[in-house]
Amino acid sequence: NxxxxxxxxxxxxxxxxxxEQMQETAVPEA
Structure with missing residues (x-):
């Protein structure tokens, strides 16, 4: 290991x- x-x-x-980059560009659907 x-x-x-x-x-x-x-x-x-x-x-x-x-x-982190995906979270910045992602749009929450909630």
Whole structure:
């Protein structure tokens, strides 16, 4: 598990940034 940490952290960072951008542009239907 620990062997993946270095590469996994970059993936998580990219996913979080993408999620933030989607939330900013997304229009809530509620």
């Amino acid at each position: 620990l062997c993946r940490c270095t590469g996994y952290a970059k993936i998580i960072d990219a996913v979080l940034k993408a999620a």
